[in-house]
Amino acid sequence: MFPLIKELLKMPADGREVEVRGWVRTKREMKNLCFVELNDGSCFAGIQCTFDLAADLSEENHRALSLAGTGASALVRGKLVPSPASGQAAELAAAGIRILGEAPAENLPASAGRSAINAYPLQKKRHSLEFLREIAHLRPRTNTFAAVARVRNRLAFAIHEFFQSRGFAWVHTPIITASDAEGAGAMFRVSTLEMEAPSENGGTFPDWSKDFFGKKTFLTVSGQLEAETYAAALSRVYTFGPTFRAENSNTTRHLAEFWMVEPEAAFAELDDNMDLAEDFLKSLFNTVLQDCAEDLAFFDERIEKGIIETLGSVGASKFTRMNYTDAVAELEKAFNSNSAVFEYKPFWGCDLQSEHEKFLTEQIAGGPVIVTDYPKEIKAFYMKQNDDGKTVRAMDVLVPRLGEIIGGSQREEDLGKLERRMAELGMDTQAYWWYLDLRRYGSVPHSGFGLGFERLIQYVTGMANIRDVIPYPRAAGQAEF
Numbered sequence: 001m002f003p004l005i006k007e008l009l010k011m012p013a014d015g016r017e018v019e020v021r022g023w024v025r026t027k028r029e030m031k032n033l034c035f036v037e038l039n040d041g042s043c044f045a046g047i048q049c050t051f052d053l054a055a056d057l058s059e060e061n062h063r064a065l066s067l068a069g070t071g072a073s074a075l076v077r078g079k080l081v082p083s084p085a086s087g088q089a090a091e092l093a094a095a096g097i098r099i100l101g102e103a104p105a106e107n108l109p110a111s112a113g114r115s116a117i118n119a120y121p122l123q124k125k126r127h128s129l130e131f132l133r134e135i136a137h138l139r140p141r142t143n144t145f146a147a148v149a150r151v152r153n154r155l156a157f158a159i160h161e162f163f164q165s166r167g168f169a170w171v172h173t174p175i176i177t178a179s180d181a182e183g184a185g186a187m188f189r190v191s192t193l194e195m196e197a198p199s200e201n202g203g204t205f206p207d208w209s210k211d212f213f214g215k216k217t218f219l220t221v222s223g224q225l226e227a228e229t230y231a232a233a234l235s236r237v238y239t240f241g242p243t244f245r246a247e248n249s250n251t252t253r254h255l256a257e258f259w260m261v262e263p264e265a266a267f268a269e270l271d272d273n274m275d276l277a278e279d280f281l282k283s284l285f286n287t288v289l290q291d292c293a294e295d296l297a298f299f300d301e302r303i304e305k306g307i308i309e310t311l312g313s314v315g316a317s318k319f320t321r322m323n324y325t326d327a328v329a330e331l332e333k334a335f336n337s338n339s340a341v342f343e344y345k346p347f348w349g350c351d352l353q354s355e356h357e358k359f360l361t362e363q364i365a366g367g368p369v370i371v372t373d374y375p376k377e378i379k380a381f382y383m384k385q386n387d388d389g390k391t392v393r394a395m396d397v398l399v400p401r402l403g404e405i406i407g408g409s410q411r412e413e414d415l416g417k418l419e420r421r422m423a424e425l426g427m428d429t430q431a432y433w434w435y436l437d438l439r440r441y442g443s444v445p446h447s448g449f450g451l452g453f454e455r456l457i458q459y460v461t462g463m464a465n466i467r468d469v470i471p472y473p474r475a476a477g478q479a480e481f
């Protein structure tokens, strides 16, 4: 295959003949020169193609140049030469250009054989992120979204590298599940039944036993329970895949469909789990700093000032660790002395609100914080119970700007304790027979956590809205594309 711009820019600019393919970002004319900047998305930079209009360019080339507007796709031939312009090492001394697909700068009426075409919407100017969300199919052609896509790709690969190099096996947990009480969030139903209103249905709800799976089924909110079964066999596993929550909240941190990474390790206690989460995040930060330097420089300049320095220092320092009780004490102290204004009054037993998480990370710790040992009432049934009878071995990793990025725990490995907790919560233990079997046969201490992949991307890029770090966001009322 022909070289990508990323590869061309690494070659010696020794006058070698090359061909470039990409989309025109800009075209400028100056005296007898015409500059066409081509970008192919392989890296942040494009390549400048300089045409000498005084040289004898063919009629065809002149015609092609006149069509080389922003958004058009083109193939340019020329020599790779050192660039006199600052900010780029090499450019193309172009000898010929062919337009592969035009992108009109103005609306075109319908003509024989095709419908009307509106002007290419991404003309050279700054567009709001809200506007770009409406043209999510074209936004990867902008600097911002192409950079997000490259960082996302690098992080996904880095996640596999991290776990694979530490003996974790990737397991594929089901997307359709019948466990409906994992407690992680509201679920989307999966059904092939005709959905009639109960009134038209003789006042009854559908008979789920007649549904495709013979029971109620949903899109998964977490692969954890199934991952635990594989950790109880392969020792260390992780999942990395799509996860669904029917969150009706309209926040900048929640999607209805997001990707989650869930490591689960046997013979691991909460301290091991915290160490793993911390090493994991730091290793990911360092990878993007190293391998996505150009993209990060862009985010630092245009999206979140200082992000490079923050990632560097967070990647090199120890995360603050505190238990929930101490965290609440700090919050109460700040609330009572009026040194912080909270909408929600903090108290022991409260679920930490995002304003509380922000305060802990930004004001108390000045960086990421791992909060442990939450009250059992606000955490899931499977978390290991502490001897105090009140708290569980939970751990949330909170980061400035976003709040929770990771949620995890040591799991309860004692059958009796787990059964009693499930009964207390009114859960049907029968439905979890297979999960409880892990505690019946060769039970071991084990721990794991879930990282929201999009929150990670938000953190490293500084992008404020989670809808801008996934190609096609799914949220309440939003399923276009």
Ligand code: ATP
Binding pocket: 184, 185, 245, 247, 253, 254, 255, 256, 257, 258, 260, 404, 405, 406, 407, 408, 450, 451, 452, 453, 454, 455
């Ligand atoms: P939050 O309190 O922020 O809603 P949670 O406690 O419900 O999150 P967990 O069940 O602990 O979330 O899920 C593990 C991780 O998955 C979270 O730490 C977060 O990074 C991510 N996550 C959870 N819900 C969403 C969502 N709706 N969209 C994107 N990421 C999410």
Ligand code: MN
Binding pocket: 396, 404, 406, 407, 408
């Ligand atoms: Mn959580």
